[in-house]
Amino acid sequence: MNKRYKILSLLLSLFFFNILIGIASEGEKKRKQQPNIIFIFADDLGYGDLGCYGHPYIKTPNIDKLAEEGTRFTRMYATGVTCSPSRTGFLTSRHPASYQKFMPFHGFSGRTTITELLHNNGYYVGHIGKWHISGDENPPHGTYGMDFIKVMGNAEEKTAGRDDDIFAEAELFLEQRSQSDQPFYLNIWGHISHFAVDPHERFSEEFNEVNVDASQFDKYYQKKLKKAQELGGDVNQSFRNYLGDVWSLDLAVGRLLKKLDDLGLTQNTIIVFSSDQGPAPVKMNKKKDPNVVANMLGWAGGLRGGKHEQFEGGVRIPFIVKYPNHVPEGHINTTSVLSGLDWLPTLCTITNTSFDVSQYEGKDVSEIWFGKEYTPKRYLYWKTNSPNGAVSILNQNWKAHYLKKQKKYVLFNLTQDAGETTDVAQDNPEVLKDLIEKVEAWNNTLPTSYLKGEKTK
Template sequence: MKYKANILFSVGSALFILLSCNTKPKTQKEERSAEPSRPNIIFILADDMGIGDLGCYGQEYIKTPHIDRMASEGMRFTQFYAGSTVCAPSRASLMTGQHTGVTHVRGNGEFPLLETDTTVAQLLRQQGYSTAMYGKWGLGLEGTAGEPQKKGWEHFTGHLHHVDAHYQRPDSLWRLKDGKLQKFATPENSYSNEIFAQDALQFIKQQPEDKPFFLYLSFTIPHAELVVANEYMQPYLDDKGESVFTPETAHPDGKHYGPQPYPKAAYAAMVSSIDHYTGQVLQQLREKGIDKNTLVIFSSDNGTHVEGGRSMDDVAFFNSSSNYKGVKRDMYEGGIHEPFIVRWPGQVKPGQESDHIAAFWDVLPTLAELGGVEKTPENINGISFVPELLDQGKQPQHEYLYWEFYEQGGKQAVRKQNWKAVRLNIKKDPDAPIELYDLSADPAETQNIADKHPDIVAEMENIMQEAHTPSPLFSF
């Protein structure tokens, strides 16, 4: 069911969303007069941002006016999931249209995409799109089959290795020049995400009007090193230069991530910085006059983190996971249930809220359909949600969504309609008990009702066996 939402935004305060149900069928007069042409496509991805970190999803303390406006001008999904609960497999799912029971990259580490893996960038480039990626890649180092230029990207500036992306002021980055990767030194004390944003803006400026483009802007914020430019920190500091979110527990120097005296203020500043970059992109589209033919998507790769000085108390303070249980590395909703916003003026009607259940592996078939791709790879798990976006025809539904994860003892999860199943510690006990939750009545997953529904538990166990395929790299 869809809802029309009148959204009132107030900087620095809670957002109030007044929803009025509208189930009246569209009349013929309401149909669009013409089919949309192939749009430019921009996918903006946050790194470790919780669904509750944005104003349009209920955030009260962190200012995100540009993303909130983007939601008011498009469609805000309430049941959208990341590909995994950590970055590399989540991004692999996004790029390949496969869930983690199938995709080659199922965890963080030295695991590049295969030569046989086809990405959404490759499909769109074959259709004549210019392709550019700025930010965190993490799906193939130099010399592997997963190098960006081998996976459809014509332009690239960013991190090849996910660990390099831990640091907000790296001394070097990679860039594609004449189709080859080159490492270059960054300006002293520069912030990598500022470089990514500026390269993206320049790319948009340079694009000809007669050729569509696909831009993937994969930021490294608000990931664990809580280091951010002073301009974004200022709104969260008082007149003494101290955090407005007292008490704060400082993160000391000498750790993996850089020091930060005010982790809560820095985290808020990082979220606001990605909002600022998103606003710059939207403004650039308006200035170039291509706003109405550009589809812009905003999401996050997994739930919020408790690293780099950030604690569970901080997560609770900001309500970063919204009303959901868990954070990054959890298979509970807080680890994988993400913000997902789509804006396409004139095609995606403004002020919409969608409860369509979807995940990152649906992005490839969706963008492929919009980009004119006639045939997608046969081994994908995704289903296009174009009917949901454009309100045209019946939207096909998944029979289920499936995830598997290999850290912390091994985990599996399944969502089927309103049922959610979670299995933990599989490496220790392959027959570990399955937890079962009814998300319609218990979205916070507080009541394990497995003992009351043995038939549903048996069905979920069968799905876990069916959805999992053997992997040469990952094993429970």
């Protein structure tokens, strides 16, 4: 009897041991399958401010190569028209106007972020560069599930590109993580091309032969060039300064991509390049040097508007995704309408991270990243964090805006008029009626007052 008991005990022990080994193996397999994620986020970079998006003068060979090795999207939308609201949409998959407490002062009011979800699923999460998503500009490690946080401003060395320190820190991060089997997520949030664009001359000198030809651009940008000229400086030099600033960003991206190759991380890393919203305006401020103001010559690629505006130039952003053997190489998706709200559910799906679909506004668009072309059935909305903010709405190729000064809605067919030049409201009353009903119903769900206030301690 004792002999049989010992044999049975041995068999049971072997059985449970194999189960444990199997669980461990599955866990190890899952970790190896989970991709690393790098999110490079430019600041106020226009939709047209890259060579691969059609800029006639810019030099961005490294970012262009990223697009050649991945997929470039032409209908990607930010959720806000300024820095913090856009970041809010990406990180929380909730529209920024739904936050009663303004995010750069008060954070995300307890709402869960993609970084927290990934951290809870075994990711090592890092954030380097610009912050602007809570009242604490020196956030402790662990904030929003981020294991490592280093908030950084412009590079200390003037001769360097102003985002060089951020990318150098990111390279150190990669070196450290390359020694671990743990998957990582990293935000690299720069400052180019936010005001003030004032690069070292070694960058602007790269474009000394450039004299801007306004006829190469649309009427919106021609007005911008005229404003820069009216400030009294040399518009060609202002243009070169902007080109030089963006070029310095491209050089930094190139170094980062080489580091990934050198460390053997490229094949299992999702790299995404984007911008938080459209280009800042040439707008005079008595406290600012007019020569530097004139340098704000970002281009929205023929679209109307820019930062602070809900027209296409303010909310349509460059979006490039590279993920070897998963995201098609050299592909340009011109049809799928995507949103920053989709960042969280899409990454959760790709990384097998659990999330409650009902708590988020975005869609899982991983199949679109991987090559399918369709547009999720939904309406996209825009409004600033103000009870009196004007609303805008997009459905497929129809976009409507409420113009407060004129006290009316205007309607644009983006298929025929991406530059939003011609109001077609009178010719499409049923389309406009539907959009107005949807956007006003959405607006009624938002806070009726907003708390901005001082930064929290």
